[in-house]
Amino acid sequence: AQSVTQLGSHVSVSEGALVLLRCNYSSSVPPYLFWYVQYPNQGLQLLLKYTSAATLVKGINGFEAEFKKSETSFHLTKPSAHMSDAAEYFCAVSVNTGTASKLTFGTGTRLQVTL
Amino acid sequence: DTGVSQDPRHKITKRGQNVTFRCDPISEHNRLYWYRQTLGQGPEFLTYFQNEAQLEKSRLLSDRFSAERPKGSFSTLEIQRTEQGDSAMYLCASSRGGFTLETQYFGPGTRLLVL
Numbered sequence: 001a002q003s004v005t006q007l008g009s010h011v012s013v014s015e016g017a018l019v020l021l022r023c024n025y026s027s028s029v030p031p032y033l034f035w036y037v038q039y040p041n042q043g044l045q046l047l048l049k050y051t052s053a054a055t056l057v058k059g060i061n062g063f064e065a066e067f068k069k070s071e072t073s074f075h076l077t078k079p080s081a082h083m084s085d086a087a088e089y090f091c092a093v094s095v096n097t098g099t100a101s102k103l104t105f106g107t108g109t110r111l112q113v114t115l
Numbered sequence: 116d117t118g119v120s121q122d123p124r125h126k127i128t129k130r131g132q133n134v135t136f137r138c139d140p141i142s143e144h145n146r147l148y149w150y151r152q153t154l155g156q157g158p159e160f161l162t163y164f165q166n167e168a169q170l171e172k173s174r175l176l177s178d179r180f181s182a183e184r185p186k187g188s189f190s191t192l193e194i195q196r197t198e199q200g201d202s203a204m205y206l207c208a209s210s211r212g213g214f215t216l217e218t219q220y221f222g223p224g225t226r227l228l229v230l
Contacts, residue, residue, distance in 0.1 A: 009155075034218075036221075041223075041224075041226070042223055042224070043119070043121075043206055043221040043222050043223040043224050044158070044206070044208075044221040045221070046218060046219075046220070049218060090157050090158070092157070101146075101210070101212070101217050101219070102148065102160040102163060102171070103148075103150075103158070103160065103219060104160070105157030105158050105159070106157050107155070107156055107157050108155075108156070108157050
């Protein structure tokens with residue numbers, strides 16, 4: 001079975017500061033990894049996904065994540081936070097069994113951006 | 116591409132009542148997923164369809180829950196005899212299955228409150 005752990009349920013950064021949201025995964029087979037963002041009272045929007053083609057993945061809104069197999073990590077970063085980045089971020093893992101690719105989510109990290 | 120839509124967006128009901136939610140996936144997507152998200156948690160997989168066939172159900176899906184996807188288009192999720200513990204956000208996602216890595220696109224969710 002696969003799982004993800006997100007360290008830190010709340011992260012607060014100043015506008016313009018580096019954003020680092022942590023995600024560690026557990027999977028018995030090569031995983032597919034995703035980061036989704038959720039704004040209040042909305043569904044989830046895909047930020048980026050790891051496809052095994054490249055370890056550094058660039059996503060929307062200036063976010064990127066690096067897959068590190070040795071550390072079983074897929075941390076999300078953004079060089080400079082913007083007020084509009086305030087939201088909840090979810091890391092997810094998927095294993096394609098051929099008939100399904102259900103996602104297993106972490107518990108989420110709420111990002112607060114202060115002036 | 117109009118995205119995944121869900122209806123209603125909010126539902127308040129009394130314990131013991133039945134409720135039904137609808138999800139309209141992206142038109143060319145053959146896979147449809149239902150997830151449940153409780154406060155402070157990540158979404159949890161409930162069930163999924165490939166075309167009209169329901170291929171997997173989570174243990175979370177008690178016998179009070181039933182889902183359908185007639186003709187492989189929209190899907191409905193019905194909860195009978197609602198309980199307060201059913202209060203949650205119900206999320207629908209769709210994807211084009213059959214590829215090595217599929218991306219699930221989420222709808223805005225239906226927030227259910229059982230009084």
